[in-house]
Amino acid sequence: MFVSLTERLSGxxxxxxxxxxxxxxDVEAALREIRVALLEADVALPVVKDFIDGVKDKAVGQEVxxxxxxxxxxxxxxxxxLVEMLAPADAGGAGLAVDGNPPxxxxxxxxxxxxxxxxxxxxxxxxxxxxxxxVLMASLDVYRxxxxxxxxxxxxxxxxxxxxxxxxxxxxxxxxRAMDTGRREGYDVVILDTAGRLVLDxxxxxxxxxxxxxxxxxxxxxxxxxxxxxxxxxxxxxFNEKVGVTGIVLTRxxxxxxxxxxxxxxxxxxxxxxxxxxxxxxxxxxxxxxNRVAGSILGMGDVVGLVEKASQVVEQE
Numbered sequence: 001m002f003v004s005l006t007e008r009l010s011g012x013x014x015x016x017x018x019x020x021x022x023x024x025x026d027v028e029a030a031l032r033e034i035r036v037a038l039l040e041a042d043v044a045l046p047v048v049k050d051f052i053d054g055v056k057d058k059a060v061g062q063e064v065x066x067x068x069x070x071x072x073x074x075x076x077x078x079x080x081x082l083v084e085m086l087a088p089a090d091a092g093g094a095g096l097a098v099d100g101n102p103p104x105x106x107x108x109x110x111x112x113x114x115x116x117x118x119x120x121x122x123x124x125x126x127x128x129x130x131x132x133x134x135v136l137m138a139s140l141d142v143y144r145x146x147x148x149x150x151x152x153x154x155x156x157x158x159x160x161x162x163x164x165x166x167x168x169x170x171x172x173x174x175x176x177r178a179m180d181t182g183r184r185e186g187y188d189v190v191i192l193d194t195a196g197r198l199v200l201d202x203x204x205x206x207x208x209x210x211x212x213x214x215x216x217x218x219x220x221x222x223x224x225x226x227x228x229x230x231x232x233x234x235x236x237x238x239f240n241e242k243v244g245v246t247g248i249v250l251t252r253x254x255x256x257x258x259x260x261x262x263x264x265x266x267x268x269x270x271x272x273x274x275x276x277x278x279x280x281x282x283x284x285x286x287x288x289x290x291n292r293v294a295g296s297i298l299g300m301g302d303v304v305g306l307v308e309k310a311s312q313v314v315e316q317e
Contacts, residue, residue: 005260006297008037013075027059027074034078041260044233047085047267055081079294086266086273087290095287096123096274097218097246098133103182103190105175105217109208109239112196115251116223117147119277120193121154122285123221123249128160133188138163138178140171140211141195151193158282171195171207175215192217200235205242212243219246221274226250226262236265247274250288 012033016026031052038048058077098104106123108116120137127133137160141147148165155162163178175192182190192215197204212220222245224232239245248269250262253276266273273288 005037005041008040009034009078009297012037013078016074027056030074031056031059038260038263042230042264043260044230044264044268047264050267051081051085054084082263082294082297083290085263086288086293096127098127098131098189100218102186102188103136103179104188104219105179105182105215106189106191106219106221107208107212107215107217108191108193108221108223109243109245110196110223111200111235112144112198114196114223114225114228115277116196117141117150117154117193118282119221119223119249119251119275119285120151120191121158121160122277122282123275124160124189124191125158125282126285127189128158134186135189135191136161136163136178136182136185136187137191137193138174139165139193140174141193142169142171142174143195147195154282172210172214175211179215190215200238205238208243220244221247221249222271223249223251224265226253226276232262233264233268236269236271240269240271245269245271247272249273249275249277249285251277253278 012030016030034055035048035052038051039045043051055078058081059074096106098106108120108123110116117139124135124137127135137151137155139148139151139162152162152165154160163174163181166174166177169177171194178190178192181187192211194208194211195204220243222236222239224235228235236245236248248265248271250273253262262273265271275285276288278284278286
């Protein structure tokens, strides 16, 4: 996903690593380039500013560890700052809160075309396979032709029960019927796939808020396409302010998008990225790992490991 950003950053770091000692001016010049690379990758300006300030405070005047070049140490500082930017503020916030009184509702929200319906099925399958939960799915999308059928087909593919659509039934009524069925038939989790729109609009928000009030979900997951670009930040902000999001799921991470919007969403909403869709198959969803993503953005895992080892040696001494 971050191919062009990775290439840009690798070039900047290669220049730094060749120098024996780094002066403040070297760090400043590198940070200016990193700033441009992040902005070009669609990271939001306020997020870039905070990120660069944080790295600068740590990088300038830092005592350099023995056996590590100053350039390598800067790579590690940038890596740690990326992890901090992507990781949930509370380590417990990374998983799904579905262990309360059953049935626990998960509300899937987002724009049309973001991959909500497919992601609903992927999450359901993951909860069944990994967490041994009994899961029921329900489509609340009464607008898009064949939306409810799409979830039925995915249910058949994954072997996960889906609420049978009733002609003319409205979203809040469907949510209530799904929760009643969940209680009556002993389901642990009910996944509610809400309708998206092509653009953010008040009607959609009001509907989602009403469904939320009816179902009382333990999770409200914003599903968003990693290729959306700068708009992703506006979308995330709007959903978080109006509906209250508990986490983010990134889809199409396997694409070659610039990916910077994904970095911004976590920082702008303060909500964790919980999962990322990594392909077409119903099993193609991974828990989001900030360390792994930061490592793949920098493409410098060997350098980060080297600096970590060096700092452990210093601590032992």
